Amino acid sequence: PGVRWVWPDGGPRSGTFGVAGFGFNLVPGSLLQLTFGPVLCTEVEYHCSTAVIATVHSVGVAPGEVSVCASNDGGRHVGPSCPFLFYDNEARIGIDLSTDQKISFLQSQMLNLRRGISQLQAGMVNVQRLEGEIRGSLGAIEAHEFEALPPLAAPFREGESPPVQVVPRDNHDAVDGRLAGKTVVGSTVVENRSAKTQVKRSRMDRELKIFISSTFRDMQEEREVLVKRVLPKLRKVCESRDVTLSYVDFRWGVTDVQNEQATTLLMCLRELDKCDVLLGCCGERYGWCLSQHWQRSPSASDDLLKRSIALASKEFPWVEQYADRSVTEIEMRTVLDGLPPSRAAWFYLRDAYYVEDVPNDKKPLYRCEGESEAAKLASLKAAIADSRYPSAPYAAPAQLETMVYAEILAYIDDTFPAGSELSPLDSARFRHEAFAKRLLRVLVSDAASHSLLALDKHVAAADTPHPLVVVGESGMGKSALLANWSQRLREHHPEHVVITHWIGCSAASSDYVSILRRIMQELQAQLSDFCATVPTSPEQVVEGFVAFLERLLAKHKRQRLVIVIDALDSIDERANAHELLWLPHTFPPSIRVVLSTCDTSNDKCWSVLQRRPHQLVRLASLSEPSRISFMRTYLALSSKKLNDAQEATIAAAQQTGVPRYLQTLLDDISLWGEFDELDAKIGTDLRANSTAELYEIVLERIEKDHSDGQKGLMQHFCSFICASRRGLNLDTELSVLLEDKGFEPHQWAVLVLVLDELLSSAAGLLRFSNRDIRTAVERRYLAEPSRRRRVHAELAQLFARTPDFDARKVEELPYQYEQAEDWVRLKECLSDLRMFHKLYTPANKFDLFRYWRVALANVQADVVQCYTQALNQKDHYPADELVADLIYRVAYLLEEMAKYDGAEAVYTKARYFYELGSQTLAVAKVNYSLARLQIV
Numbered sequence: 001p002g003v004r005w006v007w008p009d010g011g012p013r014s015g016t017f018g019v020a021g022f023g024f025n026l027v028p029g030s031l032l033q034l035t036f037g038p039v040l041c042t043e044v045e046y047h048c049s050t051a052v053i054a055t056v057h058s059v060g061v062a063p064g065e066v067s068v069c070a071s072n073d074g075g076r077h078v079g080p081s082c083p084f085l086f087y088d089n090e091a092r093i094g095i096d097l098s099t100d101q102k103i104s105f106l107q108s109q110m111l112n113l114r115r116g117i118s119q120l121q122a123g124m125v126n127v128q129r130l131e132g133e134i135r136g137s138l139g140a141i142e143a144h145e146f147e148a149l150p151p152l153a154a155p156f157r158e159g160e161s162p163p164v165q166v167v168p169r170d171n172h173d174a175v176d177g178r179l180a181g182k183t184v185v186g187s188t189v190v191e192n193r194s195a196k197t198q199v200k201r202s203r204m205d206r207e208l209k210i211f212i213s214s215t216f217r218d219m220q221e222e223r224e225v226l227v228k229r230v231l232p233k234l235r236k237v238c239e240s241r242d243v244t245l246s247y248v249d250f251r252w253g254v255t256d257v258q259n260e261q262a263t264t265l266l267m268c269l270r271e272l273d274k275c276d277v278l279l280g281c282c283g284e285r286y287g288w289c290l291s292q293h294w295q296r297s298p299s300a301s302d303d304l305l306k307r308s309i310a311l312a313s314k315e316f317p318w319v320e321q322y323a324d325r326s327v328t329e330i331e332m333r334t335v336l337d338g339l340p341p342s343r344a345a346w347f348y349l350r351d352a353y354y355v356e357d358v359p360n361d362k363k364p365l366y367r368c369e370g371e372s373e374a375a376k377l378a379s380l381k382a383a384i385a386d387s388r389y390p391s392a393p394y395a396a397p398a399q400l401e402t403m404v405y406a407e408i409l410a411y412i413d414d415t416f417p418a419g420s421e422l423s424p425l426d427s428a429r430f431r432h433e434a435f436a437k438r439l440l441r442v443l444v445s446d447a448a449s450h451s452l453l454a455l456d457k458h459v460a461a462a463d464t465p466h467p468l469v470v471v472g473e474s475g476m477g478k479s480a481l482l483a484n485w486s487q488r489l490r491e492h493h494p495e496h497v498v499i500t501h502w503i504g505c506s507a508a509s510s511d512y513v514s515i516l517r518r519i520m521q522e523l524q525a526q527l528s529d530f531c532a533t534v535p536t537s538p539e540q541v542v543e544g545f546v547a548f549l550e551r552l553l554a555k556h557k558r559q560r561l562v563i564v565i566d567a568l569d570s571i572d573e574r575a576n577a578h579e580l581l582w583l584p585h586t587f588p589p590s591i592r593v594v595l596s597t598c599d600t601s602n603d604k605c606w607s608v609l610q611r612r613p614h615q616l617v618r619l620a621s622l623s624e625p626s627r628i629s630f631m632r633t634y635l636a637l638s639s640k641k642l643n644d645a646q647e648a649t650i651a652a653a654q655q656t657g658v659p660r661y662l663q664t665l666l667d668d669i670s671l672w673g674e675f676d677e678l679d680a681k682i683g684t685d686l687r688a689n690s691t692a693e694l695y696e697i698v699l700e701r702i703e704k705d706h707s708d709g710q711k712g713l714m715q716h717f718c719s720f721i722c723a724s725r726r727g728l729n730l731d732t733e734l735s736v737l738l739e740d741k742g743f744e745p746h747q748w749a750v751l752v753l754v755l756d757e758l759l760s761s762a763a764g765l766l767r768f769s770n771r772d773i774r775t776a777v778e779r780r781y782l783a784e785p786s787r788r789r790r791v792h793a794e795l796a797q798l799f800a801r802t803p804d805f806d807a808r809k810v811e812e813l814p815y816q817y818e819q820a821e822d823w824v825r826l827k828e829c830l831s832d833l834r835m836f837h838k839l840y841t842p843a844n845k846f847d848l849f850r851y852w853r854v855a856l857a858n859v860q861a862d863v864v865q866c867y868t869q870a871l872n873q874k875d876h877y878p879a880d881e882l883v884a885d886l887i888y889r890v891a892y893l894l895e896e897m898a899k900y901d902g903a904e905a906v907y908t909k910a911r912y913f914y915e916l917g918s919q920t921l922a923v924a925k926v927n928y929s930l931a932r933l934q935i936v
Helices: 099-123 125-139 143-147 220-240 256-260 264-273 300-315 317-322 327-336 352-357 360-366 371-386 397-415 424-439 448-460 478-492 512-527 538-555 574-579 604-610 624-636 644-652 659-670 675-686 691-706 713-723 730-740 745-758 771-781 785-800 807-819 823-831 833-839 845-858 863-871 883-896 900-916 920-932
Strands: 002-007 010-012 015-024 033-036 039-041 044-048 051-058 064-071 082-087 164-166 182-185 188-191 207-213 244-248 277-282 344-350 391-394 468-472 497-502 561-566 591-598 615-618 759-762 765-768
Touching: 002 064, 002 082, 010 015, 010 051, 015 064, 033 051, 039 051, 207 220, 207 264, 207 327, 207 397, 220 244, 220 397, 220 691, 220 745, 264 300, 264 327, 277 327, 277 371, 277 397, 300 317, 317 327, 327 371, 344 371, 344 397, 352 360, 391 397, 424 478, 424 497, 424 512, 448 468, 448 478, 448 591, 448 615, 468 478, 478 497, 478 561, 478 591, 497 512, 512 538, 512 561, 538 591, 574 604, 591 604, 624 644, 624 659, 644 675, 659 675, 659 691, 675 691, 691 713, 691 745, 691 771, 713 730, 713 745, 713 765, 713 771, 713 785, 730 745, 730 785, 745 759, 765 771, 785 807, 807 823, 807 833, 807 845, 823 833, 823 845, 823 863, 833 845, 833 863, 833 883, 863 883, 863 900, 883 900, 883 920, 900 920
Parallel strands: 010 082, 207 244, 207 277, 277 344, 344 391, 468 591, 468 615, 497 561, 561 591
Antiparallel strands: 002 015, 015 051, 033 039, 033 064, 044 051, 064 082, 164 182, 182 188, 759 765
16 A cells, blocks of 8 residues: 555644545555554544545654555555654744745645545545435434434533434424424534435336436546446446346437427436436536526527427426526436436535646636526535435546445445345346347338248248248347347237247356256246246256147147247357257247347358258348438437438448447447537448448447556457357456456456446356457457467466366367467377366267367377377376276277277277276177277
8 A cells, every 4th residue: 555645744743633644555454554654553544445544643753754654464565655744842843935935835735735625525425425324214213203212311512412303204293394304413404315215116127227417518527437437337236136227328319400499408308207316417517508698688599498498398397497597407406306206316516626637728618607607506506415415526537436336336235235136037037128128129120021021920820840040140130120029929919928038148048958948937937837847957958848838838728839049159059059959850839939040151050950941031131211210219219319411321331231230330429428529430430341340449449448558458358258269257267367467357347347248148158249249359459360379378378277177178278279279289188088088078079079180280199199198197097987988988089080900909908907897798898899890
């Protein structure tokens, strides 16, 4: 830890006094201490990692300057220090200064004081929140409950805390109704502050929407912090609680036409009406309001605002009373005046001195517009201070991140506490429904009607034993088509049981056993029949899948079950799931199955399905009218809109015919904060001729926004994930690799949150959610062959350090050696009997053959000699297999590789060990194998 400065910066050499210290990396605990030269301070009051208050007991210390140091481990290690001056008690050491020196000295002292005040205010955020919660709890106590509390002993005397009296909100007889719901401390009346509101939610109502309210031009940094840093972290917390989080940020999204039609304010209030939380930020700028002399000489802006208020007041009549106020204040008044619906709110007031650090050419944007606006702003801040909602000061936008995160996290903990998560089945259903919800209402292709008709015919057909397969290039909208169609099918045919499964929406969604088990469980839940037990072993699940479904349907006399499995090409490849051996070729008349996959030549699932009987629906590109409809529908979900010219520019680009490209472009520009530069941003994105190229632009933007000056962080983070075969475990693999590169967890943790939309988690492993992202990463970070080989080599070193030959080491280590073109180590890895034991199985033997072919093509080696030498190294035998059985399997592999001479020798050795163990049947098995080789 380090100490940057202290306040005051001096104290008497004999006596006891308090000093506020400001630094970094301060950790609470009994070992935290500060030293002022020879004086050790163990009485340290911890406020946050950057602020503490120390009690200094100085006795006869020599006057003069000393160093202030901090330690988190009882003094063993200290960091950077700052000076402190001990002076005589009677008279502080005097120094003759010139007038200019005194002015400079006093200005520095004033600046330090302001910084100290800001730091102390930041440290009081948690205290204020706790105070608000306690006051809110006291205010909620009913009168008879309060009377039952022990009586106060006596009136307080000077130096003691005043008694606290709570006036119930509904008690207007005993006291003045104006004090209802307030706390009386001594003779002072304080409004109870609590941001929380008691909104009843159903168990499955698990959505949280946040509205960001502030002026625009002077609050760009604050909104960037909230949108790019705070909300991604909160969204991750919400996902762990089975909650979806969204936000409204109106920096752009209101078109020129809407401005001309004066609908801006109405749109804001409508969106605010749908939100659960308001975050309000105030600086020294008041915002858009009627000018001071609008009655005498109104401007065009005044006329537009008057029309906006008039239009909004038709739907929200209360707006009329604030006709002379700014749009920002009107937004905040919805909660300050307690207007329905009830919602939570927090307000943050920026330090007025922040403008001093702003470049001179931008300072006018941060200062108040005039005297009239300044008075209204002061009135608004006073209303915030007097309201029941908590408010807190902050010194700079960066400080806002910690404050807002703590407040909203507490709100989430209160509204959706840990432990209130859904059951495994409900949680899976919630995640699948949330995934599908993002796909709904964006299907606008005029060609989609033909696809929808084909899907309807498949379900309605009298006898269709084979599945229908929806194919198309990556990003063509297969998932959106199926989401909209399945939703429509439920509405039009409530007698059907419809089960949708979206591979990639959760960690377990890509495992074939989990897919089949979830379909079984979902059918049980929809039919409310849990009598039958869903099997657990993979073999039982696969064998009994169709029969299980048929029995339940027949029992409840349901004639149609529709199963939709989306994105088969993204299924977890382990256990050769891409071969689709787990998926029946035909289904009974009561079951209809719809699948989707990419139709690329290298897609294993599509290759398998082509060899099976199936019906086919192939998707085409979006037409230009469909692209415009897509844009309007999709942006409306985040309360944004492009103008006609912008829509036309995007729709005219050929590449926007691919829905994924179009959606990625819209997501990227939605994060753009400068409306005036939006046209240029659209032009930049449209220079990408493919979705992969567009993702490269997205990666560049994320790299600039979140690298925090750490050179190469984004490159290493994405490269390691991309170079892995199946993905990487965040805690045990990716974090180790990044720490080896010198990156601390707090430096890369934000990337996990920001890249959340680009990543998917399969069986706990992070990987990119589609091929286009992976291609973009390869182009941007792994284009050079030497760089690519080096990354694979680093991954190989990671897995080589793992002592056990677990599943992760087996699937990654030989693959990484192959990609790193380290043929010698690949040969040694395959020769290791512990690796052979894991690879020579029905699920992995094809990998083993392929690795040997590649290795032998690049290095001179004899497979027989490699395994013969390995069999002589008994310390490398796997512990969970008999020696004779292991030798027999090696011989069988050599036979399959047409190494007959070597197979004969190894079979003979296996027979010797079986004879030693008197295993007669095993000896006969070896003799049969030798006979097969025409040796016996």
